[in-house]
Each structure stands twice: as structure tokens, then as C-alpha cells.
Amino acid sequence: MADYSNYGLLIDYKYCDNCGSCVVACQEEKGLAADQYGIKVFEKGPWKKDDATMEDGWDWDYVPVPTDRCDLCASRLDAGKKPMCVKHCLTFCMDYGPLDELAKKAAGLGEKVAIFKVH
């Protein structure tokens, strides 16, 4: 198995809508039970902004966070496939790869981007 220790997960979380696909895709891939997670979605807000306008009224985001079980689907990466969560995300808000490449991508994605280094 290749070494993915310099790899990470990028979340363009302005688009994460908490569909749950990453959670279930991971559970299926890793053979986890319903109460075991390789990635879990957390919620920030919803809070109405003090200076709310019609087009920018809410501080409300979801962020999927990989757990200690996450190995970035190393065996899938070896086979040339994407991690299950990245592939199935309904908003395509997830990416993976070497951290330096993800940092460059993040710089071009505007606000609300997170990079997780899992190992």
C-alpha cells in the first residue's frame, strides 16, 4: 500500500448540505455499524446575522469531519479510485490529495474551505 501520510481531505464547506452520503458511503465501505463513523457531519448555527440582508442573512454551515477510523480509503486510492466519501458527496464539496496540492486548490475556492490532515 502506498504511503498517504501527506494526503488530506479538502472540504469546500460552503456547499456541504448535510446529505449524509459521506457518512453512509464510509460505513458501507468500512463495514461499520450505524453508530460507528469514519466521517461525521457537524453543524454550525443556524444563527441569524446581526447585519442580516436578504442575500446574506445566516451563519449556518455543515462540516464533515473525518474520525480516527478514516484512512482516506487507502486501498481504493491504491486501486486508482477516489475515497468513498469524496466520490459520492452530492454537492461535490470534497476533494483529496497531497496537502500542498489541496492548499493550492483551497486558495482558489473562496471562503469556507477546510483541509483535514488525518494522519
Next chain:
Amino acid sequence: MEKQFDHEWQTPQPDGSTIFRTCAWSPPGDHPVGCGVELHVKDGKLVHVEGDETHPITQGRLCPRCLALKDYTYDPKRIIHPMKRDPAKRGQSDAWEQITWDEAYEIIQEKVADIEQKYGREAIVVYGGTGREACMFYYPVAFSVLNTPNLCYAQSGWSCYGPRSSVADYILGAGYPEIDTGYFPDRMDNPEYELTEVAVCWGKMPLWSNGDGFFGHSLIDMMKRGTKIICIDPRVTWLGSRKGNMTLQLKPGTDASLALGILNVIINEDLYDHDFVDNWCYGFDELAERVNEYPLELVEKQTWVPADQIRTAARVMANAHPMCILWGLAIDQNKNGVQAGHAILSIMAITGNIDVPGGLTVGDPSVRLGHWCTDSRQYLSDEIWEKRIGVDKWPAFAATMASTHPDETLETLETGIPYAPKMAWINSSNFVSATCSDQNQRWYKALLPMEFTVASDLYMNPTIEGLADLFLPMSTFAEHDGFVIPYYMSNNVWLGCMAKAFSTGDTKSDLEICYEVGRRVTPHANWSKYNDVTEWLEEQLDDEPLLPFTWDEFKEMGVYFPPMTYRKYEKGMLRNDGEPGFNTVSGKFELYSVLYDAWGEDPMPYYEEPTYSQVSKPELAEEYPLMATSGARVSAFFHSEHRQIAKLRALNPDPEVEINPVTAAKYGIQNGDWVQVYNMFGKGNWRARVTPTIDERTIHCQHGWWFPEEDGDAPNLYGVFKANFNLLVPHFNVGNLGFGCPAKGIMANIRKVASLEDQNEENYQQVPPVLIENHGRIY
């Protein structure tokens, strides 16, 4: 023909497994969205599910329900053999006995013959559920399989899709219109396509709402390219809260007023498309006059949406090109919904956004696939067709719907007038749960006296446990061949192929059940002429000159985009006579409906306050100070399905009611507390989700809940009446054309309770009879 996509539908793998490529529909449930799925099968068993990255619409993405398909397929609770039960033991969960299909067919043959001989075939009523592939087969199940004119969709006022479809038929003369997201093999990159500048999600949250053929997350793809979204919704949704998007947070059930207010701004500020109005619209002057009855100050009062927000949104909508309104279930579940739908389509028309790239797609008359639904009616005599329940009183309904009138059907069941139904066939419907029927206990009681009841499904549910004598186990979409037909044939912007990858137990598809039962009990219909269902599938394609490929070729293609032509009304492609214009009485888009006039309905859109609101019933305003709405979908479930799948249930463990923090504080309710929601019609308990995204005056209750882990025996029936919003919704609160119900806007109150089980009987009063009055009848 040239292949649009070139890939194999089955690919053997080195480890001995095979990857099958298919388009998902149902069961398990969804509407015909046709997401691209790769099914990894080894030794005849599904071992892994992935998205199909070559699918041009979903591009590899899948929602949790497809991702959990393996769990759904092999859950020990799934029923994979036919079962029978003594009718005297309905409601007893341990009284089922496994049988073979041959025994099941024999029982059906014997019972149908008996019912026919004693009462006639019209004594059989088929109850069809929503959204599933069964929608394309419940017509033949009634007409050509059981040979009865009585197909019932048991939702009061047929309030799902039917009203919108009918409104489109009446005033646009075309099939169900929906947003154009680039229905070409190269999708939004095609040079003919233009990106929608502003998309308006009106009473619709397409990310979760199982669009009737529309993949909701296309909206995210569009947002990434620059589309802005306006949500018109009693709840601020995640989608409406994104930076750059807007939400008009209206009072439930007031959509028609808001639409008339928006029309007022667009017309009086001269923001409309004069060319389209002059050439292609009928009745503009009358509409211009009508909208003056809806000044924004009045609309604000009726809808709770501030006038300046309405004005801003109207200008944004009128100035954006292309602009598209996606209309949702809130238009159907509304007594005033026909008018709301008419006004919404009128906004689309006068802004020139109908049948243009990035606007509303309009289905042309060439259906392409799905003829079998309505064709199956040819096997009914005129004499028996005349016996269709309840339609004589509702001519507008009868003109567009090939079913019974649902509310009339309940009354017929209860009174035996004009005749008593004696046999029920429940076709993928769980109407005792809060899915379609209102006053579910009445439906449950009304169906109990049936002499014989058959049900087809994949899992036991409260409706079948309570009512059925024969259980026909169904296959999932992965276990049978079929077609995915977006918008149920009324707007075939694309087509998908469902190709069988494996099988489980003795399960069968809707089509296979039609074939097997049809040739046994109605030999004069078409089912006898096929040697197997593949011949039937082949025939559907062979008979259609616009689909130049065979069934085997379709399996290889997987997905097909018919040629897309915009502005068909200019080209004589919408009318049966080949002339330019729309297929309506006037030949134009009817801002003024000639048909409504003929049916005694106001030909122009108007606003009517919800019957059961604090405004309409001021004497009850103090007792029921909140407006309750329901039915917002979630990604984990399809209506009442999936509650037994642990990974999906974990995403949404309990039935939830959304309450504003200010309101919650007033009642001493904290996030996570159990809350009873009650009104003069019924009650139920939900767990509080305290959130500022809902208005202080509104609450939202989740629908479809039952508890597979609970006792299934009657009267508990898996706890189906414990958190059942439809018990709070009255029967027969329909509009003048027979459509609509108040499931999305009805007065109610809340109180804190200890648990789901804490069902306090004393906290709602029986409504005085005079209050439940509709169309001259008093309930």
C-alpha cells in the same frame, strides 16, 4: 443510431464479481430521478454499491438511500416470499403464513372471480402510492389486470403532482413543466443551453424533495456556475440561507397571494416580456386588472412577507434571463393551489421564460415511453368506466385524472353509495401512515370490512399489517428490468434504463406482477400475448418510432436524451393540429382560463385564505395560535420508507417538529423535548428541534413516521398513530375543481409532553360539526 454513451452495462471483474450499471428508480423509493448506480455482484449477491461516474446527470454521486441499498436488500425484516393471512386475523402480526406465488395467484383468481360474480369488477379498488415505479403500473393494475375502473390515490384532493400537472394541462396545454438543467449528453456545456440566472424554489426544496424526474443537486451544479436562488418557503432552508440566495418566508398556504403580488409588481412596473404577452398569451388585460386587487400592503398582511422583499424579489425575477420557477408540493397541498399554480405559471409566461433554454421545459405531445399507463384503459368497457367513483361531481378533475376522486372514494367506502367496494389492492402505498391520506384512521376503518385485500411491498408496514390478507413481495430496482421515465411520461427530457443485476428470494416487480396476474384474471387484455416481460419491454421500444433502439441497445446506453427543441410553440410542435401556439382552447398560454370559466371556476387566479387559520376562524385563534405545516423531505427517508434501516435511521432517529426559539420559550420547551401538536382534528407527538429558521408563528412536523421496532399488532400498528400529522388534517377541504388539501397549512397548538408515548387524550376538543364544511356538505 449513434450511441450517446459508450459503455458496457455489465463488466466482469478479475475477482469473479460483475459490475452492473443501472439507473435507480424504485423500490426502495424515490421519484423517477434515475441516478446512475454501479452494482457489484458476486455469486448472485450484491456486495457493494457505488455511483456511476459516467452518468451525465448524477456523475457518480449517490444519496444515502442508494448507498445503503445492500442493507435494504438483505435486512432480515425484508419479506421475500409471498404470505397469506386469514382475514379474521387482520392486525395480527404473527398470523402470516408463507406460500408460493402459484398459491397466491390461485387465491387472487378465486377471489376476483367471486367478487366479479357477486358485485362486478368495479367492487375492486386499487390504492396506489406516490412516486415509486408503481405509479406507472397502478393504472394497468386497475384497468388491464383487475379490469376495474377504480384506481385511487388516497390523498385528499389528489394533492401530489396531479394538481400541478392538471393546471399545466388546463392553461399551458402541455405536460408537467420543470426547470431546464441542460438535457443534452454534454449537459450545461451544450451551446444550445443557457444557464438559469435565477431559479426560484417555490414551496419546494429540491435537494431532498425527490423531484419527479429532476435531480435536485443539479441546483448546486448551477450555483457553482453562477445561478442565484430564491426560496419561497415557510422555513429558511440551508439552500435559501446560502450567501447570494434569498428566502421569502411566507405564511403556509398563502402562495397564491404572494404570486399575485409578484405579478402586480411585474405588470405595474412594466417588467414583462411584451413580445411573449402580445403573441402567445390570452387574457393579459384581465390579469392586469386582477393583480390590482393585490396591492403589496394587502399581500404582506396575507402572506407575512414584507412588501419591500416582495418588490425586490419580483424585480430580480423579472430582470433575470433566463429565470425559472420550480413549483413544489406546497402548490398541490393547498385548497387554493390551482390558483397559486396558475399565478406561478403566469409569472413564467409574462416574463418570457417558458420553453426557452434555462427556463421551464415543456413536454411535447409525443410521450415516447409510458403509453401503457393510459392505453390500459382500452380494456375497460364504457359501461364500467362510467362507474369510476366520484368523478361525476368533479368534471375538471375527471378531465385530467384517470383515477377515482380520493375524498369521494372514502365516502363511498363509508356509505356504500353508489355501491360498496369489496376488494382492495394496495399497490406500494402506506396510506395509514402520514403519507397521503388525511384522517388516516377513517381510511383504516373504512378498509377493514373488505372481503379481500392484497398488498405488494418489500417490508411489512402499518397499512398492510392492519388491512391485508395477501402479501406480494417485490423486487428492488436492482433486481428487475424497467424504464426510468422522468415526470411519469408527461415531460420526457431524458430516459433511463433499469437493468436487473441479481435477484433475491421470490420477489417480483410491478411489471412481473401485472403480467402474471393480468393473464390469469383478465385474459382479454394485453398481458396474455407476451411469453415473458422482456417481450413487453421490447414492445414498448419497438412501438415508438421516436426511440430508435431496442431493449438490449438501451441497456448498453443506460441513458438517452431525446432531441431537445426550444420554443416549440413557435414551431407548431405543441398542438395536435401542428399549428403554432399552445394546445389550449384559445391556442395560447391562458392567463385567463377558458376551461375554468366553463367549469364555473373563476378564470383568473385569486387568493383564498386557508380554511383553518386564525384569520378564517378567529373564534379558534386563541386556542390554536400556530400555523402547522408538514411534509418537508429529508435525505434519509423516502416518505414512510427506510425507518428500519439502521444507518438511515441514525441520520434522523425521531420524528421532529421545528419550533422557533421564541415560541419554544413561551411554552417551556427545550431542544429535544417531546411536544404534542394538536388541533380540532387530531394530535401527535414529535421531538422538538428548536431553530430560528422557522417563523415564530409556524411549526413544521415531519411526516411518514411509524416505528418498525414497535408492536405491529392492531391497534398499535407499529405506533403509526403516535406521530401522524395527517390526523390533524381534515378530509375534503378541496378547491372548486376538486384538488388540494390543507396538509401544508393548518392551525394547531403545542404543549410539552414527557415522551412519544405520552398521548394525552384531553388536550384537543372535538370540532363543532359546522366548522368542517365544504362544498355544501357538513362533516
